Amino acid sequence: MTIYDISKKAGVSIATVSRVLNGSDKVRPATRKKVMDIIEQYDYTPNAFARGMGLRSLQTVGILCADSSDLFLAKAVYCLEEELQANGYESLLCCTGYNLDIKQSYLNLILSKKVDAVILVGSNFIGETDRENQYIKDISAQIPIMLLNASYDYPNVYSTLCDDYTAMYEATRSMLDAGIDDILYLYNSVSYSGRRKLEGFSAAMRERHIADFDRRIRMYEGDPQQMDDIASFVEHIARNDGIVFHGVIASEDPLAIGAMKYAGRQGLSVPEDLSVIGYNNSMLTTCCTPELTSVDNRLETQTHQLVQTLLGVLAGEELPKQSVFSGRLITRGSTIFQTENQ
Amino acid sequence: MTIYDISKKAGVSIATVSRVLNGSDKVRPATRKKVMDIIEQYDYTPNAFARGMGLRSLQTVGILCADSSDLFLAKAVYCLEEELQANGYESLLCCTGYNLDIKQSYLNLILSKKVDAVILVGSNFIGETDRENQYIKDISAQIPIMLLNASYDYPNVYSTLCDDYTAMYEATRSMLDAGIDDILYLYNSVSYSGRRKLEGFSAAMRERHIADFDRRIRMYEGDPQQMDDIASFVEHIARNDGIVFHGVIASEDPLAIGAMKYAGRQGLSVPEDLSVIGYNNSMLTTCCTPELTSVDNRLETQTHQLVQTLLGVLAGEELPKQSVFSGRLITRGSTIFQTENQ
DNA sequence: ATGAAAGCGCTAACAA
């Protein structure tokens, strides 16, 4: 069923059908109705490809994320899709995995679909070297790039993120203020955001002149969904490396949960013997006992802002290149201290 | 940059460029190289829409899921994407929400993109009435429909699912065998799969002649990611409705976690005072203390099977309309009984 | 092995 078939059946030209389809106001109501009836009767849907051939926008944005089964990324994608849809945009999602080459080819692919913009979800799309980020420059020459939870300063690239550095700095300060200074820092990603968190932690520790704090910074390289493996990893640090700690700060909630699990195995009680802070304020924080204190990076606020910025950019407005939100520590049972925030 | 530009620069015709692009073997190696060099030099990617105009397959399948932030659905989508990509297919994801009308329009949308097939993830795409499922019939006339975790008997519709009825029946039996027969059954969805689980539970209870067991079947209608709300819901059942129970079986892990949280609040210990069984064997099962016994519905096995079936169907093979896997109970600390399965 | 040319289904000038 094509526009030709419809036009024939309706006794009008294809242009008129096209006008009806695109909601042009230059169609007589009677004509419109006649055409609409045929369209509905035959349940006709215009071919998206033929339509895409025209030059105009397709009201579509590409969303790339490394791993849609990651709790944080999945929620981000969901919020973005919802928000975009509410504003009349479709979204095209690709999960790229964590390999940069693949990312690049996915981006080309998505570009070939004439998206109006692309959203890169998560900070692992930004590398440390210029060469790694070249692909961003290339693409931004064609369409706007929106970064969620990452930052890159370049024309036509817009960043929305949480100030992970300060959030982590303050979370660390809270723990230090509670008198705990032998803190194990767990992380599992060296992405932009991962590095910022680590820097925030280090800054707070250095400021308080905590000796050898970097001996207690450990990277977990296993599957972050396997709490048992994480617990074993922590156990190994405590036992084999002889590291003593009364606090754990993790760059992701699952790592923190793993640390709590370790505590459980050792008969240590949380928070009396071990204080634990996670990051992302995900659903997991309320699944464990005690509940997990965690940094809320205001994902929904971020996705909302990102889409608003995107709409503005597409409308040709001048908008800030970077929108930074503050994180906030949500205090729950896994820490003994209180903070001034709710 | 179009195929014309490339052909001009390479000094060949567009047909030759097209052949190179599509890996035809009717191109002299020297010519191929000449063209490839230009393509790479200009980082040219063919326009997907123009390409889509031709009648052939675009090697794309549409994936629809209600809510990509749901732990189970997100993982399913991820596994499917991965598996499809490994087999040279792209995927187009749409999150539809739980409203049927929207589903329908999404499906039309996805169809207009000439996908080779569509995968419906989760059982909430199948309604109870014929009218609700009419859209499936319509679409299956055009392309194959793959159902994950749902079943519908119709030509060109292929189902891959877990036998939720039996899995839940056996889980219930396990609990009954352990001497617990005042069981609270929590659920939050009346989807096909939700109904099957409930039927399995009821069958086991009826078989043992448990009196009034249906008084302890309760539907939670709030946000399933809010453990606290779930806990309050359970508390309400216990207190206001005066229901006594020493076991909880839930149709989803989060509901079970909520029940454990309720137990924690009441000073009840799990599993001594309350045995709890969840469903899906998600990441959450190892986040709580004690860990949650849960039914593993073998998601990865299912997604693998689904994609294999899909590839076969697209290749014109004759394949079973329905692939059913058995669930298995993974016993963890939230129950006292042991089962024979690992 | 390569090129010329006819569509694919639609949009958007331009005419009427």
Place this chain on the structure above:
DNA sequence: TTGTTAGCGCTTTCAT
């Protein structure tokens, strides 16, 4: 208000 027509970029016969 409606119709005619020229592309959009590519694939695919059909010639050569």
